[in-house]
Amino acid sequence: MRLRRLLGCIAALAHTATNAVATTSGAPRARTDTIIVHAISGPLQECPRGKLEFSGAPGDAKRWKTFFDRHPFLGIHYVVDRDGRVEASTPEHRKANHALGASESSIGIEMVHNGDGIEPFGPAQLGALIKLLRDIAKRHNIAVDNIKGHADVDSRTFKCGSQTHKGRMDPGANFPWAEVRAALQGQPAPVAAAAPIPTASATALPAAVPVLLEPPRLVERGLVR
Numbered sequence: 001m002r003l004r005r006l007l008g009c010i011a012a013l014a015h016t017a018t019n020a021v022a023t024t025s026g027a028p029r030a031r032t033d034t035i036i037v038h039a040i041s042g043p044l045q046e047c048p049r050g051k052l053e054f055s056g057a058p059g060d061a062k063r064w065k066t067f068f069d070r071h072p073f074l075g076i077h078y079v080v081d082r083d084g085r086v087e088a089s090t091p092e093h094r095k096a097n098h099a100l101g102a103s104e105s106s107i108g109i110e111m112v113h114n115g116d117g118i119e120p121f122g123p124a125q126l127g128a129l130i131k132l133l134r135d136i137a138k139r140h141n142i143a144v145d146n147i148k149g150h151a152d153v154d155s156r157t158f159k160c161g162s163q164t165h166k167g168r169m170d171p172g173a174n175f176p177w178a179e180v181r182a183a184l185q186g187q188p189a190p191v192a193a194a195a196p197i198p199t200a201s202a203t204a205l206p207a208a209v210p211v212l213l214e215p216p217r218l219v220e221r222g223l224v225r
């Protein structure tokens, strides 16, 4: 009886400790059949100045990993920096809220990128993304056709000026899908090999680090979902 009570206490402590350092490690997922590629930045749906504008993607992958680690409801499995560095946030076997209606069976990857169809995708970032996609697809037996963009799985729209736009356009109109799919289907990657892929760790953040406070409007604008 005492042993059971002690184990119960340890479980409660472990639960508390996990919550203290990572709020976006969701429930375990039963299956993984899709990978969804995002860009951090998205269209500003309040339509400032009456024309289409994007929120932008300032900072590096570490900054965004911390943002997702600490966010009360948004999450992501990986963040790929413009320089090719990869950060892991939510562990792969857990759900991360990154794509409405599609998070249950998917792994999400955010690229630190404007996603506006204008900013080019540099070779370091693309190379790292391809390496990561290849690795995840192999481990979870995911077909190349099931590697999608956020825009492919979210059909919501908004009005801006006289036009209707997709609310989720990421990873962006100029994302080189053909090149990426060719690389994943056995042809050589177009760029040099990237750094090793890190593994998510629920204890990566010390509890003493203050919670990162993002301007709430960034989330309301649909910056990361």
Ligand SMILES: [Zn+2]
Pocket (backbone or CB within 6 Å): 037, 038, 039, 098, 150, 168, 170, 224, 225
């Ligand atoms: Zn997205």
